[in-house]
Amino acid sequence: MEYIARAAALLGAGICMGIGALGPGVGEGFVAGKACEGIARSPENASLITRTMLVGQAVSESTGIYSLVVALLLIFST
Amino acid sequence: MPAKKGGLKRIFIVVFFLEVIILIISGGLNRQLQIGFEEGRFFIRNVIHEYNLQEKITEEFQPDRYLQEKGEKAEIYGSEKLYTLFSKIFSVNNAVSAFHLLRILFIVNLAMLGLAWLIRRQIFKRPSKPQVLIEMLYTFFEDFVRDTLGKKNLRFTPYIVTLFLFIWTCNMIGLIPIPGMMEPTRNLNVPLGLGFMAVTLVHITAIKHKGLINWFKGFAEPLAFLAPLNIVGELSKAISISFRLFGNILGGAIIMLVVSSLVKFVMLPIGLNLFFGLFVGTIQAFVFTMLALTYIGVEIAE
Amino acid sequence: MEITREIIQIAAYLGAGISVSIASVTSGIGVGYIAGEASFAMMRQPRAGDQLFRNMFISQAVTETGGIFSLVISLLLLFGGFDVVEGGWYRFAAMLAAGFAIGFGSIGPVLGSGYTGGQACKAIGRMPKFSNAILGNMLIGQALAQTSSIFALVIALLLLYSTPLQPASASWGQVILKTLSLLAAGISIGLGTMGPGTGIGYVAGRASEMIGRHPAERPNIMRTMFLGAAVSESTAIYSLVISFLLLFAIH
Numbered sequence: 015m016e017y018i019a020r021a022a023a024l025l026g027a028g029i030c031m032g033i034g035a036l037g038p039g040v041g042e043g044f045v046a047g048k049a050c051e052g053i054a055r056s057p058e059n060a061s062l063i064t065r066t067m068l069v070g071q072a073v074s075e076s077t078g079i080y081s082l083v084v085a086l087l088l089i090f091s092t
Numbered sequence: 093m094p095a096k097k098g099g100l101k102r103i104f105i106v107v108f109f110l111e112v113i114i115l116i117i118s119g120g121l122n123r124q125l126q127i128g129f130e131e132g133r134f135f136i137r138n139v140i141h142e143y144n145l146q147e148k149i150t151e152e153f154q155p156d157r158y159l160q161e162k163g164e165k166a167e168i169y170g171s172e173k174l175y176t177l178f179s180k181i182f183s184v185n186n187a188v189s190a191f192h193l194l195r196i197l198f199i200v201n202l203a204m205l206g207l208a209w210l211i212r213r214q215i216f217k218r219p220s221k222p223q224v225l226i227e228m229l230y231t232f233f234e235d236f237v238r239d240t241l242g243k244k245n246l247r248f249t250p251y252i253v254t255l256f257l258f259i260w261t262c263n264m265i266g267l268i269p270i271p272g273m274m275e276p277t278r279n280l281n282v283p284l285g286l287g288f289m290a291v292t293l294v295h296i297t298a299i300k301h302k303g304l305i306n307w308f309k310g311f312a313e314p315l316a317f318l319a320p321l322n323i324v325g326e327l328s329k330a331i332s333i334s335f336r337l338f339g340n341i342l343g344g345a346i347i348m349l350v351v352s353s354l355v356k357f358v359m360l361p362i363g364l365n366l367f368f369g370l371f372v373g374t375i376q377a378f379v380f381t382m383l384a385l386t387y388i389g390v391e392i393a394e
Numbered sequence: 395m396e397i398t399r400e401i402i403q404i405a406a407y408l409g410a411g412i413s414v415s416i417a418s419v420t421s422g423i424g425v426g427y428i429a430g431e432a433s434f435a436m437m438r439q440p441r442a443g444d445q446l447f448r449n450m451f452i453s454q455a456v457t458e459t460g461g462i463f464s465l466v467i468s469l470l471l472l473f474g475g476f477d478v479v480e481g482g483w484y485r486f487a488a489m490l491a492a493g494f495a496i497g498f499g500s501i502g503p504v505l506g507s508g509y510t511g512g513q514a515c516k517a518i519g520r521m522p523k524f525s526n527a528i529l530g531n532m533l534i535g536q537a538l539a540q541t542s543s544i545f546a547l548v549i550a551l552l553l554l555y556s557t558p559l560q561p562a563s564a565s566w567g568q569v570i571l572k573t574l575s576l577l578a579a580g581i582s583i584g585l586g587t588m589g590p591g592t593g594i595g596y597v598a599g600r601a602s603e604m605i606g607r608h609p610a611e612r613p614n615i616m617r618t619m620f621l622g623a624a625v626s627e628s629t630a631i632y633s634l635v636i637s638f639l640l641l642f643a644i645h
Contacts, residue, residue, distance in 0.1 A: 017567025021574040028578025032585030032638040039502070042629075043593015045535050046622020047600035050522060054604035057611050060237035062617060065393075068386040071625045072329060078629040079328040082335070085582075086637050087467035089643065149642065169637060339631030344636065347548045350555075363467040372541075379624040 020092050027088040034081025041074045104366060111365065113242065141351040145353060152274075152349060155188040175364045188225040189279070194332045196276050200261050207257075216219040228256060229253065236382070248388060251293070256381040261287070263341060263373030266348075275373075280334075287334030291326065335384050344368030397432060397486070397558040397560075402477045405486040409493025410468035416497040417464035417504070424457045424508020425470045433514035435519025442522035449518055453511025456536045460500030460507070460543040465489075467496045467550050474554065482560025487573040493548040493579025498584035499546025506539040506595015513599035517606025524609045531605055537599020542587035548636050556641070572644065579640040586633025593626040600619055601628045 049067035053060050133278050151158045168174045181188040211223050230253055237249045238325045259277065267273040276282045311322045348364055432450040470488055478485070515626075518525045549592035554577060574591055601619040605612050638642065 015567075017565075017571050021567075022569070023569045024575040024644065025578045025581075027220060027636060028575075028580075028582040028640060029585075031633050032582045035586035035633050036589040038398040038512055038549045039282065039589025039593045039626060039629045040504040040589070041593070042595075042622070043506075043596045046593070046618070050597065050601040050604055050618050051624060053618050054608040054611050057608075057614055060614050060618075064621070065240060065386050065389055067622060068625065069390055069617070071622070072383075072567070073325075075332055075625075075628060076328050077324060077631060079332055082636070083329075085632075086639075088634070090518055092421050107581075145552070146558060146642075149556065181514075188478075283474065292422075335630055336628040339628075339635045342638070343545060343631065343634050345549070347544065350548055350551055367537075373625050375620055377619060382621060 023088045023092040027085040030088065031081050032087040034085075035078055038078035039074050045070045045074065048055045104370075107366065109372065111267065124286060140290065145350065149346070149349065153346075154187050154277075159188065192274065193276060193279050193281070196265060196274060197282075200258070200265065202277060203261060204257060229257075233381070236385060240385055241392055245392060248385070252385055253380055254386055255286070255290075255384060256377055259337070259380055260374060260376040263377055264369065266345060266373070267342070267369040275341050275345065277337055278345055280338050283334035283337040284330070286337075286380070287330040290333065291330040293384075294329075294387045294391055295326075297388055301392055314383065329387060331378055337376050340372055344372055395552065397482050397518050399477060401478050402479070402481060402486050402489070403584065404608070405489040405551060406477050409489045409491075409624050410471040411493070413464040413468045413471070413493040413497035417461050417500040419510070420504045421458060421461035422499045424504050424511070428453050428457065428511040429514060430516040432519075435515050439519045439522060442518060442525070446515060446518055446524055447489075447534070449515055450511070452529070453532060455508070456533065456540070457504055457507040457511055459540050460504040463543055464496045464500050464546045464589050467492060467547070467554075467623050469535040470554060476554060478559075480559045481557070482564075483569050483573050483628065484557050484560045484576065487576040488553045488557040491564040491577045492553040494577075495546050495553065495580040495582075495584040496543075496550040499587045500543045502588035503540050503593025503594045503595070504591070505545035506535045506591045506593070506598070508559045509592075510535045510539065510598040514602040514606075516617075517603045521606045521609065522590060524606065525608065527612060528602055528605055531619070532598065532602050533613075534616075535594070535601060535623070536617065537590055538599060539594040542627065545630060545634050547578060547639075549634070552641060553580060563587045572620045575640045575644040578639040582640065584639040586628050586636075590627050594623045597622045597626065 045067055049063050052063045056063075096325065132192050147158075163171075165192050168188065171189070175189075176188060178191050182190040207222075207226075211226055230249070233256065234246065235245060237252060241248060262276045262282070265273055266278075295307070298310070302310070311319045313322065345368075347368060351364055409459065428450055432446050436446050439446075476485060476489060476574060481488075510532055514528050517528050521528075564572075597619055601615050604615055608615075
């Protein structure tokens with residue numbers, strides 16, 4: 015029985031990371047694409063735009079980090 | 093990127109041929125392919141028929157588990173005393189991998205100290221080529237620091253350049269196809285240490301800049317009860333920059349191992365090596381440095 | 395349930411079908427988008443026809459890479475000789491997971507590369523003078539987007555080649571544990587590359603189009619593209635790490 019519980023935890027880890035990577039990936043890509051556009055239109059603000067882009071990506075990635083942490087917990091703590 | 097168009101092409105060609113030569117000399121070719129003369133005829137043939145990928149990966153990435161599974165006598169450089177010393181410090185499960193990691197880190201540090209000494213020695217003479225290259229790199233990063241942090245905070249430039257050079261050298265070690273030359277960044281401990289160091293520096297800068305009380309207030313920024321989320325966010329900065337570096341380098345290493353053992357052919361892994369070693373290695377080192385710089389910039393700008 | 399060779403063959407056929415059919419959905423969309431944008435650009439700028447044709451051809455070839463990867467895996471599943479009875483349920487799960495990984499894993503990268511190619515065609519139609527710069531940027535962006543499909547390919551190859559045979563003494567619980575961990579490795583990398591692949595493709599597409607509009611800002615735009623793409627890739631890297639753990643850390 016404990017084998018089955020552990021197996022379910024592993025399957026859960028795989029699904030968690032797989033689906034959890036969907037949203038942040040698209041979102042960060044959107045941020046970076048718009049940043050490219052902004053730098054092309056107003057190059058004098060390049061450093062400000064780059065900084066905003068990196069901070070925004072870091073924030074939108076936090077859900078990806080949560081998935082990673084949950085997956086690692088599921089793998090190592092059961 | 094500072095390199096010219098023709099220069100980049102030349103670097104690729106030089107690295108390609110160097111890799112072929114080192115592969116032939118180090119015997120990486122002879123392990124799978126036998127090349128030589130027999131009865132006056134030139135021949136190339138495949139020697140190994142059975143190839144256990146799982147075992148190979150365990151040997152490369154978990155040397156201690158490999159030794160335990162095989163039941164071989166564990167020793168480092170043929171001496172058991174050294175092994176017992178390392179297993180006392182790092183426990184039995186990590187002794188060999190810790191030794192490999194420390195050895196490579198020692199080589200990287202020696203290389204960087206040697207570079208610094210070489211450049212320092214010749215600094216006031218006619219600028220030599222390496223000096224010009226390093227100066228180009230330094231001014232390249234100095235521009236970034238000036239753009240992000242302002243003219244007053246140029247003192248961060250040495251840290252940023254050192255971080256980039258260290259990570260880049262670590263990533264480039266994987267290009268040398270000698271057994272035992274592994275990238276230190278492939279071990280999670282190295283990127284995690286660098287990441288936590290960067291985040292700690294960010295917070296020290298924040299305390300210096302804003303004062304201790306304002307720094308504490310910064311955690312309760314929109315609303316007081318969101319403080320746990322803010323703290324988790326700070327931790328996730330360190331985790332995200334270190335896992336990005338670690339995963340890219342580890343993925344590149346495993347891809348190289350799998351492809352080179354599956355096709356048993358020399359040319360394709362070298363092309364992949366150029367992509368995952370040179371291109372991805374350089375980009376990841378650059379991204380790590382830029383993110384560390386940006387995190388500092390956010391704290392200073394507020 | 396006693397395992398027979400027919401049951402393992404079921405997994406091979408299912409995996410091959412999943413991998414090719416799902417990958418070809420977005421291959422079609424991506425390649426069609428490139429052709430559409432190229433045709434539209436030709437209507438605007440008929441004199442740039444040769445450059446547009448060349449760009450369309452190259453970008454379609456790169457976009458097809460993900461589809462070709464899944465074709466390779468499905469051919470290996472069908473004719474690679476993995477369907478031996480000694481493999482047991484381990485082999486069953488590994489073959490199914492390999493098909494799943496590369497099939498779903500090439501959705502995102504192919505869609506992203508298609509978007510990049512289409513935007514590059516649009517940009518060349520606007521500024522045929524800078525077609526070489528746009529082509530170079532497009533190729534780098536598509537290579538970045540296809541990196542995640544290479545990750546999926548490697549996990550699929552590892553699943554096929556490094557899965558051990560099922561030991562005769564394995565208990566029922568051990569078999570379930572190993573089987574589900576193999577399946578989870580395939581699901582993790584398969585679904586995990588969808589988002590980053592699409593996102594990086596969007597970044598590279600916007601960068602290509604903006605180089606066409608403001609060619610003087612090329613170094614700045616390319617730098618931002620590199621940074622943004624490398625950061626967007628991180629979730630695919632997390633999936634890769636979890637897959638490696640599920641493959642090698644479970645005994």
